[in-house]
Amino acid sequence: MISFDAAHRAVHYPPDRRFRIWIRPSILIGIGIAILCAIVAAWIEVAVAGLPHVPAVPQINPDNFVGPHGFPVWVRYCHFFNFLFLMMLIRSGLSILMDHPRLYFNDDCTPGSEWIRCTPLEVPRDRIWTAKDDARYISPLVGTPGYRHTIGIARIWHFIDVHGFIITGVFFVIMLFDTEQWRRIVPTSPLVLLQAWNTWVHYATFHLPGEPNGFYGYNALQQLAYFTVVLIFGPLAISTGIAMSPAVVNRFPWYARIFGGRQSARSIHFLTMFSFLAFLVVHVTLIVMTGFARNMNHIVMGTDDQGHLGMYLGFMGIGVVVLSWVVAHCLSWHQPRRLQHALKSVTYPMQLLTLNRLTPRQKYSEQDISPYMWPNGKMPIRDDWKHLSEGGFEDFRLKVGGLVERPVELSLADLEQLGESEHITMHHCIQGWSGIAKWGGIPMEKLIELVHPKPEAKVVAFFSFGEGLYGGPYYDTQSLENLRKPQCLLASRMNGQRLPQLYGAPLRLRVENQLGYKMVKWIERIEFIESEKLLGKGEGGINEDDEYFDLLPNI
């Protein structure tokens, strides 16, 4: 166990570390029935018509075998790197999942509507239960970096690795189609489906069909499995990952709808991960069962013989992958700031060029408004906020200052006079949950016009009455440029009413192309500054400072 100080221990290593999985019974029963049907159908077929014919494996004469075969060096390297990156994606993905351990097919994420949860807890109804309260512990043996609420660092690994995963995948697919190798995994005749079924009937009734030598060809079921993993699950994992980006979903709401919505995309993203794992188990089992040493020579050495070298080198490869987990663990806990900066050096310029350019323009309807919205953050405990709140914020004055020509102090009524706008938008929390609400308030653009920023002002800081996770005032920053985009509001109304206490009264920020933690609630004052480096630990916000979140979370 890491030697956390008391505050971090309370967050990352809580006394309640129980792990439970609950799946909605109708889904379990559905899956159970589907598997059972496939097995029963196989047995009936064998009872009625006998074991179906699986074409005999042709005798292979390596000297005159035509057609693509063998494992060229690029296949073998891609196989290894894919394994390395995929395992890290899965491990960091599990850490991310546990920060909001519920999956839904509906975008409002109402507690109780999840189809699976990895927590023993139901959401208590008699007290405030924030999404942060709901985060669960995961062992660092399973997740990277593991423990509880380590999503900032888990995302760093996830995003570093996804670059490797995509580069490997794209390279592999290009090479696949540039050579004849694609013929090995892409079914080219509908007969393959029939043969795959026949092969399944063999397995399901405990018969082993004659195995082809994988060096020259695969059986139909194997071909379908490889095809699905490489050309369906891979792209699906990537495309559903993108469907979780607020910048994308905000600009192109139809994109998330392709997958049945933002939360459905998240569920599918998880299900592809699960499918990769299930594939891995079956794949490894069959590799071991059908001539381990020879199979290892195929994929490690590219040779088709019975020697042991491929096996030993393969074990070393697995050792390297395990070592990568150990290294990732150490870096996570000893050099988190360096990691944060390493990722930032790649993604920050890349996002400025791509996702950050998408202009928010969501249009949801009143019917889309979520019946429930997860709250997050610590309610302010300061007396001045409590007094203001008791007085309905009549006496509240928003101070806007710093590098501006015209510092102002504005009451809620003054703000209203600037002209309010209203948008129905989807909120995306870094933890994974979402919710749709109608937000009303003044566009930040108008406030900026009012105060006349000086030319040196590049960044705007929002300070809260509330505290951050480890104490100290919650704050976050935005570039002046981003605040000028459409749908960016200083909101004082939610769903047609005064902003409720829990959701940030008197004022909160809405920045629809970024994640929730950038949207400071319970705003006390706003300051125009030269750079985010001047505040706190210089990372751009309290979560960026203390939890290694991204400065620019467009995804």
Ligand SMILES: Nc1nc2c(c(=O)[nH]1)N[C@H]1C(S)=C(S)[C@@H](COP(=O)(O)O)O[C@H]1N2
């Ligand atoms: N002051 C303050 N603002 C905050 C937070 C916080 O902890 N303190 N949490 C942020 C996070 S992580 C999210 S997801 C949103 C949640 O907004 P909601 O409670 O309206 O759903 O508020 C953001 N603003």
Ligand SMILES: [Mo]
């Ligand atoms: Mo969040």
